[in-house]
Amino acid sequence: MTLFWRKLAMAVTGLFLCLFLVVHLSANALLLLPEASAQPLYNGYSEFLRESPVIKVVAYLLYLAILLHVVYAALVTRTNQKARPDHYRARDLRANSTWASQNMGWLGVVLLIFIVIHLVNFWSRIKLGIGAEVGLDAAGRKDVYEVTYSLFQNPYYVAFYSVLMLPLGYHLHHGLRAGFRSLGFHHREGLRRLDRFSTLYAVVVALGFAIIPLVVFLR
Numbered sequence: 298m299t300l301f302w303r304k305l306a307m308a309v310t311g312l313f314l315c316l317f318l319v320v321h322l323s324a325n326a327l328l329l330l331p332e333a334s335a336q337p338l339y340n341g342y343s344e345f346l347r348e349s350p351v352i353k354v355v356a357y358l359l360y361l362a363i364l365l366h367v368v369y370a371a372l373v374t375r376t377n378q379k380a381r382p383d384h385y386r387a388r389d390l391r392a393n394s395t396w397a398s399q400n401m402g403w404l405g406v407v408l409l410i411f412i413v414i415h416l417v418n419f420w421s422r423i424k425l426g427i428g429a430e431v432g433l434d435a436a437g438r439k440d441v442y443e444v445t446y447s448l449f450q451n452p453y454y455v456a457f458y459s460v461l462m463l464p465l466g467y468h469l470h471h472g473l474r475a476g477f478r479s480l481g482f483h484h485r486e487g488l489r490r491l492d493r494f495s496t497l498y499a500v501v502v503a504l505g506f507a508i509i510p511l512v513v514f515l516r
C-alpha cells in the first residue's frame with residue numbers, strides 16, 4: 298500500500314474516532330446532572346449500547362478503526378523516518394510544524410495506553426465480571442453509573458483521567474486538521490476555518506472529558 302493510501306486510511310479512521318468522541322462525551326456529560334436524573338439516564342444509555350444490534354456493529358467498527366489507525370500510524374511514521382536524512386529532518390521540523398505535529402506518535406502511544414487502561418477499568422466489571430459485582434438500579438438495569446461513580450472516588454484515577462486529556466487535546470487538534478488535508482481539503486479560506494474549528498473541537502472534547510471525573514469526585 299502506498300503512503301497516500303496509508304494516510305487516507307489514517308484520516309478516515311481518525312475522523313471516525315473524532316465522531317465517536319463527540320457521542321461518547323455527550324453520553325458521559327450525563328454524569329454532570331444531579332444524581333437522581335443522571336443514574337437512570339446513564340444506565341439507560343449504557344443498556345441501549347449493550348442491547349442494540351446496530352450499535353454492536355458500530356462498536357466492532359470502532360475497535361477496527363482504533364486498530365487500523367494505530368497500525369497505519371506506525372507504518373507512516375516509519376516510512377517518514379526512512380525517507381528523511383537526520384539533519385534535514387531536524388531543520389525541516391522546526392521550520393514548518395507545530396509541537397503537536399512533531400509529537401503525534403508519542404501522543405498517540407500515550408492515548409493508546411489510556412484507552413487500554415480505560416477499557417480494563419470498565420470492561421473488567423461490566424463485561425467480564427472481574428472485581429466487585431455490578432449491582433442493578435431501580436429499573437433492574439446494570440448500574441454502570443455506580444461503576445463510574447466509584448472509579449472516580451479514587452483520586453489517582455481522577456488525576457489519570459483528567460491529566461491525560463491534555464495529550465488527547467493536542468492529538469485531536471493536529472489530527473483533525475491533518476485528517477482533512479489528507480482527504481484532499483486544500484481550500485485556503487476553508488483551511489483557516491478548519492484550523493479554528495479543530496482548536497474549538499479539541500478544547501471542548503479535552504476539557505469536557507477532563508472536568509467529568511473532577512465533578513464526580515467533588516460531588
Ligand code: HEM
Nearest residue numbers: 321325343346356412415419423441445458465506509510
Ligand atoms: C470522563 C471520561 C470517560 C468516562 C466516564 C467514560 C466511560 C466509559 C464507559 C462507562 C464505557 C463502557 C460502556 C459500556 O460498555 O457500557 C466506555 C467505553 C469506551 N470508552 Fe470511555 N469514558 C471516558 C473517556 C473516554 C475517552 C477520553 C476515550 C478515548 C480517548 C474513551 C474511549 C472509550 C472506548 C473506545 C470505549 C469502548 C466503546 C464500546 O465498547 O462501545 N473514553 N467509556
